[in-house]
Amino acid sequence: MLDSVQTTERVAEILNRHRGMEGALLPILHAIQEEFGHVPQEALPIIAQDLNLSRAEVHGVMSFYHDFREKPAGAHVLKLCRAESCQSVGADRVADHARKELGIEWHETTKDGKITLEPVFCLGLCACGPAAIVDGKLVGRVDEAKLTKIIGGLK
Template identity: 65%
Template sequence: MNVRVTSGAYAERALPIIQELKGLEGPMLPILHAIQAEFGYVPEEVKPVIASELNLSRAEVHGVVTFYHEFRDHPAGRHVLKLCRAEACQSMGSDRIADRARQLLGIDFHQTTLDGAVTLEPVYCLGLCACAPAAMLDDEVYGRVDEHCLSDMVAEARR
């Protein structure tokens, strides 16, 4: 028996998105991406709706959301700065870049600046291994990031 679970504004706005995509083969990831595109994160109150519509447990939905680093359980800042933490970037100094980013922003990974301007996130490969270290500010990818480039990215995001 599939009991529809909807309560709250997020759940009501999410339901049409879920219903539109649930017919896809393997619909969970497309649904989560669409939900995050709509709200900027995957609200907790939407997880039971996804579970109900896909005939899954809430734990299964929660497990997918928490397994993939791309999904957020809280709103991000106006800008998202992602720093590659994969081996190629580490070998080219990404630890130093990460330390500098934390210092410039006053936050750690998975946190947002107090003014809501920037969220700092680690990623595990941006596909620019030949141009390491790599970073991404919103949808723009940067290679061969040094402290000067990082400072420019942070200044741009803070405007």
């Protein structure tokens, strides 16, 4: 775990790498998430100051894009597609099942730190919906039974 001085230093390095880039905010947030696994709260004022934005603007962009995490993820990340094509073939049922089975809501991590549940909006697997991505691996035709199996394999 990094202390806040180390965090600040790493954030400053990332900002330097993106110096002069147009529309740098998103690439910076992605780079920070890649580095830390999430975007630490203390990074927001540093980014805002560097890009001459308000902290609220940086926070607004972060919450608009569902990709960014405010807290570290669990050992495994289960993302379920919430977009239209998957919804039309039962994604809502699968999502309800996931929340119930894991006992958490979107963006939360199970108490044992093992699984984080996140929504995602189209994985390009629409023909095989409902779609999911488990630790970066695409999975199609996810129904309740398949999801129970997936979750069992992550525990």
